[in-house]
Amino acid sequence: MEYRNQGLNGGVEPDEMETFARENSSSKTRYSGVVRQKAYIFDGEGNHYNKEWDLRDGRGKEFCWYHVELPKGNQKLSQYAQYLIDSVCPPLKLQDILSLVSNGPFCGHVDSALVFRVNSPGPSSSKYTFRIAARVTENSVITVSLGRVPRLGFSPVNESILSDVPKVESPTSNEQKNKGGTVIREHLLDFLLTMNHSEEADNPVPKSVSNLVVHIIDTHVDHLQDVVANLEIELDNVELELDSGGFALKKQMLDDRRFPRMHLDLLRLLQVIAHGEQVFPRVKAHCSLKSWFHGDDINAIEELIGRLRRLKENVGFIANRVKAIQAGLDSWQAEQINKKLYYLSFLSIIFLPLSVITGVFGMNVGGVPWTMQNNPEVKDGFLNVMLLCVFMLLVVLLCFLFPTLYSHITSWRRRRATRGSSLLNWKSIFEMRVRSNNRPTSGGYWQL
Structure with a gap:
């Protein structure tokens, strides 16, 4: 732990730092087996080799x-x-x-390195939580990701299952296994069909640090595209289920809140994108100022930014x-409530x-005032109560209809006032015309 504290304080000499790093790689770390580490060295001519975890520059x-893959x-x-x-x-x-x-x-410079x-x-x-970070120098790159990022590594081309025509394994017959060739399982074929890219075996080995940076950003965008493609397939299947399903399926989807959760996942994806x-245009701007960053790779980063926007x-x-499907389910639920x-x-x-x-007919009006049937003066007690009920009913209806x-x-008074004003206007116009016809004229002019 002594070398770790010195490294954090920045008080270690370069030779001592290499010694500590060598000791760190040879000794068993505290989190061995939890954090996955991969180290490669590239010769700049299209070849790469595995190397020890010593964190040295080329x-x-x-x-x-x-x-580094964080769990x-x-x-x-x-x-x-x-x-x-x-680890580092x-x-x-x-x-x-x-x-x-x-x-x-x-995106910025930390200790003269682009991070x-x-x-x-x-x-x-x-x-739907994505985390990938990189520290770039002229002769080394250190990346950190949360979990495995597909297509980030390299493998020999002759190990690719896409180099031959695949044969899907049939669960009923074993004849294809005896004929030879590349036999893959059906679920693996479904996975390959959902990808918008080839597998790791077809990744070109970078010849410079700029190629490697483009490769890291490209795999991140491909990872996002794979997740979006899986969401589209899931949404298509759900729409087919809704079209063919009945009351129980729709009620189950409403109870499970499937589409609100899917909408939240899409919002997380939008946040990542x-x-x-925000970051990749700034990476492009910083890298364009580096002499060791190639112009073709600058254009490649610009294309990746366009892919992100699309x-x-x-x-x-x-x-x-998703919003439209949820609105349809809400309207269906409202329709069910209206039916009930x-x-x-x-x-x-x-x-x-x-x-x-x-x-x-179940009224007992014997105790109500002026309704005692035994009294000959008030012998119509029941009729009086009925008349009182009718009166109260008319009052309630009048309140509602008022x-x-x-x-x-x-509106009737407004129409009447409008009709009266129009009649007065026509009457005044008629009187003016009559007066003008009766007035004498002189010299061919109207008399004012």
Whole structure:
């Protein structure tokens, strides 16, 4: 632990730092088996080799790439920082580690090295949480990702299952296995059909650091595209289920809140894509000032930025589809509620007259004033109560109908006033014409 504290404080000499790094690579780390580490060295001529985890820079045309895969789970950011301290300290300092593991978009120079990250906040166990960061120098690249990023590594071309025509394995017959050739399982073929790119075996080996940076950004965009493609396929299947499903399926989808959760996942994807739109143009601007960054790779980063923008439009379209499906389910639920209310109102129509009749004939008016039937002066007590009920009913109806009556009376008075004013206008015009015809004229002019 002594070398780690010295590396964080920046008080280690270069020779001592190499010695500590060598000791760190030879000794067993505290989180061995939890954090996956990969180290490659490139000769600049299209060849790459595995190397030890010593975090050294390349020499001349050679350059090195060190990749750390943080485990997916419910760990906190401080736990991820401890993983990185155990893996890359020294020679990295604490400010380098914080710039790589923190949340949010970032692009800038830290200790004379270009550092950029696209780390989305959210639960690290979710498949819609993306975190990838890189520290770029002239002869080395250090990347950190959350979980495995597909297509990020390299493998020999002769190991590719896409180099031959595949044969799908049939669960009923084993004849294809005896004929030879490349036999793949059906679920693997489905996975390959959903990808918008080839597998790792067809990745060209970078010949410069700029090629490697473009490759890292390209795999990140491809990863986003794969997730969006899987969401589209899932949404298509759900739409087919809704078209062929019945009451139970729609109610189950409403109870599970499937589409609101899908909409939240799409919003997380939009946030990740927005972070990429903020970071990658700045990476392009910083890299264009480097003498060792090729112009073709600058154009490649610009194309990747365009792909991100088109992917953002596609995700927005999928979000609108999810909203439309959810709105359709909400309208279906409202329709079901209206049907139940209709049945309830139909039952009330049936039983309301019966309840009125039973209420009327079940009255006991013996204790009500002026309703004593034994008194010959007040012998119509029941009739008096019925007349009182009719009067109260008319009062209630009048209260409900008063706004409508008032609006009708107001409109009738307005029409009457308008008709009266129009009659007065026509009468005045007629009188003026009669007077003008009776007036004498002189000299061919009207008399004023």
